[in-house]
Amino acid sequence: MGTPARRPDRQGLKYQRGSIKEETMQTAAPLRPVPAADVDPTDVGQLVREDRVHARVYTDPAIFDMEMERIFERAWIFMAHESQIPNAGDFVTSRIGRHPVIVVRDGKGQVHVLYNRCPHRGAILCREPEGNVHHFACPYHGWSFRTNGDITGIPFRSAYPESFLKDENLSMAHVERVENYRGFIFASVARQGPSLVAFIGPLKDGLDNLLDRSPSGEIEVSAGVHQYAYKGNWKMQMENGLDEYHPPFSHASTVKPDGQQVQRSYGAKGGFKVLTGSDPNQENARSHYDHGEVHGARYGQAYLTIPDATRRSELDDPDYRRLLAERHGEEKARALIESSNMSNAVFYPSVIMRVTGNMHIRVVRPISVGLTEVLVWPIQIKGVADGINQGIVRYANVHVSVSSFVQTDDLEVFERVYEGLQAGRPDWVMLARGVGQDWDGPYPDEKVGLATWETGMRAQFRYWKEQMTEAGR
Ligand code: FES
Ligand SMILES: [Fe+2]
CATH class of the missing domain: 3.90.380.10 (Naphthalene 1,2-dioxygenase Alpha Subunit; Chain A, domain 1)
Incomplete structure (x- = not known):
């Protein structure tokens, strides 16, 4: 395998959505680079052994880029539960790895997962986390799309050749595979692969x-x-x-018997006993x-x-x-x-x-x-x-x-x-x-x-x- 392709470093990405403040979304600057050590950087397989993984799997931007392509673009990704979009025109926005997508119920009640990208010149069509629309309208040049993704309006269309207006690529693109298991909607951008039920x-x-x-x-x-x-x-x-x-240690203030922050049930007097012995470092402590x-x-x-x-x-x-x-x-x-x-x-x-x-x-x-x-x-x-x-x-x-x-x-x-x-x-x-x-x-x-x-x-x-x-x- 060759050296993994590098995309531009996404650290420090500006990000605005909902109540998250931009400054909270800045990544921590690395203190110093992680050395490749005894791992051949051209072979990502060497980063995983039976009982350990190399630190780079958590810190290397090139590994992250590969994960987006080889994990997130192949797997089934959870999109929404159908109760989140009960009515015609209801939608939620989501992501599949780096792909922004819209999960939307059309006028006939069918659920679609569409790439959230205008087919004209590429603008994100919808930035709201959820809502209800009659159609999606692009803020750039005003192209509009039905809730099933079909193109429905192109302003000042006479400048376009008739043959161009028949191009099927003018409609929003559908994510390659969508499956709904008892109301839980998953999608995959991979054309092929195991079914949802086989995968989960x-x-x-x-x-x-x-x-x-x-x-x-x-x-x-x-x-x-x-x-x-x-x-x-x-x-x-x-x-x-x-x-x-981790719970007895990370969550000691909640779970230790004499210092719980929450009672395990209403009226309970004691805490939540998480260790059979008093000292977790004892040989037989469980x-x-x-x-x-x-x-x-x-x-x-x-x-x-x-x-x-x-x-x-x-x-x-x-x-x-x-x-x-x-x-x-x-x-x-x-x-x-x-x-x-x-x-x-x-x-x-x-x-x-x-x-x-x-x-x-x-x-x-x-x-x-x-x-x-x-x-x-x-x-x-x-x-x-x-x-x-x-x-x-x-x-x-x-x-x-x-x-x-x-x-x-x-x-x-x-x-x-x-x-x-x-x-x-x-x-x-x-x-x-x-x-x-x-x-x-x-x-x-x-x-x-x-x-x-x-x-x-x-x-x-x-x-x-x-x-x-x-x-x-
Ligand atoms: S980019 Fe959407 S209408 Fe031009
Ligand atoms: Fe935890």
Whole structure:
């Protein structure tokens, strides 16, 4: 393989959207370049070993450029839940890697994912995060487009030859593949590749499990969005969704028994016991989180199972139990409320879905090698009392908002990692917990480990290495 092509460095990108201030979107300046060390810079495959990855995978702008092309332009990327665009003309804007796109419902009710780019001279057509339109009008020369992308208006058209006006390239371009699994819309700019269901593998069960938690079988994404950015690499958030090693330390102020910031349920007196021994460095100390498992499968898809993830007062409501039992029977209803065979479902490379308790959709959008945007939509369950849904929003507020007790710790750590990796030495980032001890799971290529093992991250990097070392398809 030749030296990876370099695009202009995107660090320091000016970025304005929503409530994010421009200055918060500036990347941290590298303290000094990361040396290539003993890694051949022409072979990105050497950056990934079974139990470790080279620091460059998180810090090198050339690697980031390759990721946009070889990971994000080949994978299925989460776009929206269809409840976000229920009516004709409803749209949300999103990104597939570096491609800006619009997800829109047309006048006939069909959902399209369109490249957000005017076919005339290239202007972005829509800068709003969401809304409703009759048509899209370009701010530059006024070309306009129907909600299915078809060209509908070209001002002062007589200057164009008739043959040009028949050119099919005058309409907005459609993203190559779009699939909708039970309301969850994904898109891919790759013409070919596995189907969505084949790609997400075991996480299809996660979506089914999530919908099973609704007595109506339906959910809504209708409670607003938390949107923020951190100065670090996008993979930090995708890995952290599978990292049950860190909570006793990163989140000590929330989870330690004598210093919790939040009670685990209303009226609870004690904290949340996360260690069986008092000293985590004792030889036999085990983390509370090892009651659960982490699974990593083909295409980097991975998830956590946490036996007591849903034991929260908001969901432990008698009416909710009754409604769930009417739909599923007593036994399955109890299992859904009291345990989880899938808590965090991490859809590589674009989204984490919290299936239980604090149900939400957390989209991860890479902006540059050292700048990542995160958007969190709380999920609302259709057909339950308002109090249940308010509880989910409240839980999202304390867990994953910018003023939360928990995610703020994680964002600080993501930035510290990006800053620390600029040190250049040591060369490697270690992903060795449980290496060689993983056991086989039920899905293709699936490996399973205890929840604090780095089994899920190793699955992500198996896919990463496979794609990054395979030239254009
Ligand atoms: S660039 Fe859109 S109308 Fe000219
Ligand atoms: Fe965390």
